[in-house]
Amino acid sequence: MLALIDGNNFYVSCERVFKPSLRGRPVVVLSNNDGCAISRSDEAKALGVKMAQPHFEFRHLEEQEGLVSLSANFTLYGDMSDRMMSLAAGLGAAQEIYSIDESFVDLSGIPGDLRGRARSVRERILQWTGIPCCVGIGPTKTLAKLANYIAKTAERKPGSYPPLQAQVCDLSALAPNEMNALLASTEVGEVWGVGRRIGEQLREGGVITALDLAHLDPATVRRRWSVVLERTVRELQGLPCIDLDDAPAPKKEIACTRSFGHPVRELPPLIEAVSEFAARAAEKLRRQGSLAGLVLVFAHTSPFRPGPRFARSLTVPLRRPTSDTAAITQAAVLGLECLFEPGFDLAKAGVMLLELCDDSVMQGELDLEVEVGRERGRLMHAVDVLNDRYGKGTLRLASTGAVGEQREWTMKQRRRTPQYTTDWRQVPVARA
DNA sequence: TCTGGGGTCCTAGGACCC
């Protein structure tokens, strides 16, 4: 048996902990550059603000309806998440932290009243952190997610589900007919794993509710769609297909990308931005104890605006796997200089670190450069510690140094950015 | 004027090998 614990309107709830005057008011938290809504209070949802809706489309509600729009404070949300997660872990034996505001907890072997236990953990989280949560319980991840959705919706929209299911919903405690009634009241698109595309196709085929989906034949679903959706159907039927992952593997790719507040046309500010992205990505890389073999850098114009389009990416191999900020920044800037072309209003750029490996792979090596690399590793570690203690960006590298030995290589297109094209066939390789 | 920033998994089809 599994539980899914999820903070309600998480970013907004974090803000309300420190600004109680926001309670009861419509509030949204905005993305970087205040571009669009990424968290909405119930009151803001009731006003019709949609997830990821551009700010300019609902800004009028600030005057008309007293809507409060806040810039995001991700450091705060991360801290609040840590506190919430450690309390949620008390619900069972193992926990998988699934996102900043959600975790699955394994309830197998837990005796007694699961619902009562979930209620008291929920109360503790509310009391100790100020974050309201909902808990869904079910025999599979998909059913626990669905139960969580029911718990949230029953609370937010009275009449949508029986009031008994509000805040904590335990599907395992229900008789089959009660369970079916809940599934029949849930739109198919709300099921975990059914997105916009597949949701449309299902509805065209007359599959309207979660119960309809649960009644499909898994083999048919596999033939018509995929094994992914087949698993969803089986999980809805109560057969676990997705395991709890309480020791997630290190990330295989690490990215830092941003939309710009204003269009960028010149190379120098772009280099500045990309250097910052590279440094952030390298920090994340060191935090998980990995080295990167490739650095991908990209820049593109806005897909929403008219005018000439530009979209290119370039992968720059590092001479040897590294997590050194200077080497990674240098590679990113090198790639950027190769792909840049003046005359475009660039809206977004980013750096991705690829072909990651564990930093122990270099341990056996004895040559001088590796030794120098290790010294630099200790330096980078010291930088990270200081930045953790005194705040992001307290200590930064002043220069990435001169471009070292140059080697020719053949450009490789990445799958993630197929629309990107470039004439560059040869660029210098960066030194690790 | 103003449109997020991360990730993961699966599959089809081509390249290549024997």
Next chain:
DNA sequence: TCTGGGGTCCTAGGACCC
């Protein structure tokens, strides 16, 4: 004129998640 077939690896692309 006839023109193998199966296995594996890699990549592009699609779909999903929060």
